[in-house]
Amino acid sequence: MGNTFGQLFRATTFGESHGGGVGVVIDGCPPNIELSEREIQGELDRRRPGQSKVTTQRKEQDQCEILSGVFEGKTLGTPIAILVRNKDARPEDYLEIAGKFRPSHADFTYEAKYGIRNWQGGGRASARETIGRVAAGAVAKKILSVLYKKFEMVAYVTQIRDVVAKINRSSVKAEHAEKNIVRCPDGAAAKKMVSLIEEVRGFGDSVGGVIECVIRGIPPGLGEPVFDKLEADLAKAMLSIPATKGFEIGSGFAATRMPGSQHNDPFEMRGGRIRAATNNSGGVQGGISNGEEIYFRVAFKPTATIGREQKTVTSSRQQTRLAARGRHDPCVLPRAVPIVEAMTALVLCDHALRQRAITADRGSRIGE
Amino acid sequence: MGNTFGQLFRATTFGESHGGGVGVVIDGCPPNIELSEREIQGELDRRRPGQSKVTTQRKEQDQCEILSGVFEGKTLGTPIAILVRNKDARPEDYLEIAGKFRPSHADFTYEAKYGIRNWQGGGRASARETIGRVAAGAVAKKILSVLYKKFEMVAYVTQIRDVVAKINRSSVKAEHAEKNIVRCPDGAAAKKMVSLIEEVRGFGDSVGGVIECVIRGIPPGLGEPVFDKLEADLAKAMLSIPATKGFEIGSGFAATRMPGSQHNDPFEMRGGRIRAATNNSGGVQGGISNGEEIYFRVAFKPTATIGREQKTVTSSRQQTRLAARGRHDPCVLPRAVPIVEAMTALVLCDHALRQRAITADRGSRIGE
């Protein structure tokens, strides 16, 4: 259970890091959307291992195959199954952890939950599982750009350990984030981040940081009170990404130190539309988008897999020590950027379809 | 849509702040659990308005009635419907906002989404909706205490604006939080918090803060990879509570500044069980509970309703000004404590039942 995300636009991922492959089945994709493997591959390439010197050197091309749901370049409205084969699997790299629980990994908890686990490369708990998410996210992004002409989404690294970038959130574009290997639009900070990552890798250690995501062009009205608030579904989406520890939308934790008179976003007329003069709300009020920029931040912990030796126990409950030998990322954030975007797209696309169900033709509402 | 929470233990809430009443239907409650209105009322009384000088003075006894699902003091396994009538409704207090959008409230977004809203007291967006959650949470807590003999849950206020409490997370008990009106176990900080709240109320302003929640006695194995990770469902649960802006579990945002070698929780044998030596994970690894204390923090913004005059627009798109006249809380945190607990209980109870479905008699797993 728990491998499906969404109510109307539903992504079901499958696959372990070592096994036949990983992928996704998307149910609920509207028909007649132009879609190609190339578009999906573009997003997968941003997530792919081995893409730069700061990522793991596992060699995977992550070539996707659309198995169903697309005909003559257009979606059919039927399930879109996408498969990526595992190629550069090296189970022998993981023999040691077959019997040892890696600290702060899911080895112990999978064993406790299921009484069995695929110990090769982390199995289902491997970040490789996110391939299915990114593939589904690519489809969701496509739909959003068809639905909303001004739709834009950009995620970027804003902090690695103590290196904090300076970014103008309201003007940042996707190309700014993509221009360096850490995906940080602040070039100066990006350089420091790369140095820091290489330094900690040298020590056999790892670092974490913060990713921010900004979405523009979403009209007012998306999000469902009371449990499926837009920020609630975004929070779930983000905390379902491996290695995340926190989520904040708009003013976030900083809101706790502000008086209401300063935090509230006054309404005003601007450009003929009702607009919020400030945006501490982060584009969502009462769980529903208000037409402003939606933005939030996600905290990532330092990678759990480290080269330095650590204390742990074996599955037969003996004290032991362990130092990682498998290929891994000293910092997951650069590759997590497209994953954050993918999960965001899944949430927004789902809510866009849900909102369509209760609104009438010509943009007006049923009954009007 | 969006008014049901949970997969196996499902709470569907209903009701506006002004109307016949508010309540919940719980589906999936196991049979043969002893349950009384008194137990539910106990939790509702902690959430009730007018309970102290720092809360709103709306006079509601919030008396609950169990309409179904309980017979001779025990649950039947059938839906438990719980109703609380609205009594002290004063729609006339809200006449002004019938045509004005309150800043940082849901007035505008409900109008944008539905083309109609019950403007009396915020309608469905009122915090009054959380009565159904608290009632359902009381049932969930009861089930958890039947399932897990050592189950304990305590939430408390740890920060109001810049007043930060000192609390020993691992020894704090429910009675410590309940001993003062702000529900902060640090008595000295609590006094300052009360003063601060009264002070800002005097200014017609409001404050926010942070609530922390600790859960003990949950065995390893709860939580479903990959989307329904325990922390993902907790994050969604928390961000679905009105006025929340952020969520962090375990080390949270602080994790972003720690090296992996320090952040990882080494495993060790302790008391005959596999235990984590530290708990930066917050009791969850790979989305699954590891048997350690589960803890997280939730950021609440300052109350949007304030007495000070603010800029806004009317529904006919005219610039105007507005000062709140309705009864309201200058700080929602004291009353939000039982809501945080309720939502936490809903998440844990749901995952407890989900885990039962795949584990066999005698605690062993199917197929063993």
Place this chain on the structure above:
Amino acid sequence: MGNTFGQLFRATTFGESHGGGVGVVIDGCPPNIELSEREIQGELDRRRPGQSKVTTQRKEQDQCEILSGVFEGKTLGTPIAILVRNKDARPEDYLEIAGKFRPSHADFTYEAKYGIRNWQGGGRASARETIGRVAAGAVAKKILSVLYKKFEMVAYVTQIRDVVAKINRSSVKAEHAEKNIVRCPDGAAAKKMVSLIEEVRGFGDSVGGVIECVIRGIPPGLGEPVFDKLEADLAKAMLSIPATKGFEIGSGFAATRMPGSQHNDPFEMRGGRIRAATNNSGGVQGGISNGEEIYFRVAFKPTATIGREQKTVTSSRQQTRLAARGRHDPCVLPRAVPIVEAMTALVLCDHALRQRAITADRGSRIGE
């Protein structure tokens, strides 16, 4: 579990026959639909006990109260909770069955499933539970009539035991079914049916029969391949009604004896539209409505509660005998007609909203 029906238009019913009351929470109702208690009451009155000499004499007015989701006569888009109090409960009538399992009732299976049951009047298994369905169905009918200008639905009794009515399916109207107390549009057959029911009641026995339902004005395109085919959801809806034993759509079981060349419905142009020349399909092809009349039949068994003495066992596993003393219907079909309609409306309304989610403004499809 199992008390919610629908994906986008969701009805969650609650309540036992003896207890606080029965009702429903509807989630997913579009906003701005005019709705009154009077409309719902009209359908409940058709289902009400004591409405004629052929039904049970339990005295229940079944007055409904809308608790939420409607404001100034229009739906808000928020959950609509509807409550009907139990009034004429006589638990003492059921004392005998507290310890005896009534043959072909749910007493034994509830006990086996839950280890507890509300034995008063059948508890949750009582047909009284269908009040919530009929109330939700009234709302669904309203939405369907707003969405589809030519929408018509009529259900009627077509057979009681061996009395088979002659009915022109394509011209029958709701008023024809309502003109007599058995709800059979064939007046001559209706008379025989009434006599038959009174006769078997005199013997302390009961009878079953068949209800047919016809729906007109549904456009092509409703229904979701592959599992949520329109006929599949209708079949589930019908078999979820107490006392049903079978379902057939279009040609039904008779199709099994026809050659394909005769059974197939040729397409032709008629009135400028693509039409099926015959309608053995029953208005559904490949799980999707084709714009023709949708029709199906439902088999109801004879009422399980009978006055004649029967063999059974006690909950302490002793052989015993039992003769019903509670008030009951010798034939459920007349009162089941509005229940069949209600469940049909729930299915169609849900699929109507699901189809809206993937179709674009102006009736065209997304991407066109």
Place this chain on the structure above:
Amino acid sequence: MGNTFGQLFRATTFGESHGGGVGVVIDGCPPNIELSEREIQGELDRRRPGQSKVTTQRKEQDQCEILSGVFEGKTLGTPIAILVRNKDARPEDYLEIAGKFRPSHADFTYEAKYGIRNWQGGGRASARETIGRVAAGAVAKKILSVLYKKFEMVAYVTQIRDVVAKINRSSVKAEHAEKNIVRCPDGAAAKKMVSLIEEVRGFGDSVGGVIECVIRGIPPGLGEPVFDKLEADLAKAMLSIPATKGFEIGSGFAATRMPGSQHNDPFEMRGGRIRAATNNSGGVQGGISNGEEIYFRVAFKPTATIGREQKTVTSSRQQTRLAARGRHDPCVLPRAVPIVEAMTALVLCDHALRQRAITADRGSRIGE
């Protein structure tokens, strides 16, 4: 939407008849169940085209590959993805129907719903989609046999057009059905059925019939009131199979002609257990299994694809004529037998897991 079946044991199928392949992702499979491709292949071979002279001659080996969820021969508790490639696709056979709507097929309704369709071999509406169901059903059967030691399921053809078999339902075994190519345990009737099928094939026509399914060894307690009654979910499962027109459980439509005194199943003590003396209920009472044999019948229409020329229209709305040229089955029933079993297994397995969630260790109930 609509491509997922089940609540806890969830099968999501994907694939068109012409395209990359067809398959299924199973979520919610308990861990530690022994499972091999060979077991799944065994069921697929029973469904495979070209298996006998009465089936279509399309040459597909339908070799399955387990892509995930199984490790060292055991289920992991993670999603099991199963893929079957399409091999003998001949899109050129279908060129004619690219622009013509086949009578009583889904061509027109898919076009109406989606505005696009994969016309090659019926696309998603092809019976080829049921491969995913049969694969998932094989897994469900395996789980059921692990859970219930006396579990047995057998489906068989009981009628082809007017040839009705004589079968002792309570003693029939799987091997009796498998001993001939029409899967009818009555050898004499089977011979007539084979002749009949060959005869109608000669005419370019087709036939339908009835499949019965019997399940033994299911304990009392499976099924969820009120909407997810066991018979309701079985009815939905059956009517979701292509070409089905009706469903009846236990006495079925025959119940409509019986008096209650004859129809009711008296309880008695037998073998130390509470048993029903007769079984008109079909093993389900109040939507919950009562421990008796569960049995039901499904009506299949004659195959819509026939060689004889028929009237129809083109997608550009011109009257035309059409005679099928693709390879097809003159009678779907022999190959539908494993599909009926698969869908039955999905329903029962799902309800078995749902019941586990509310029952306690040692078979007793929570709270006892």
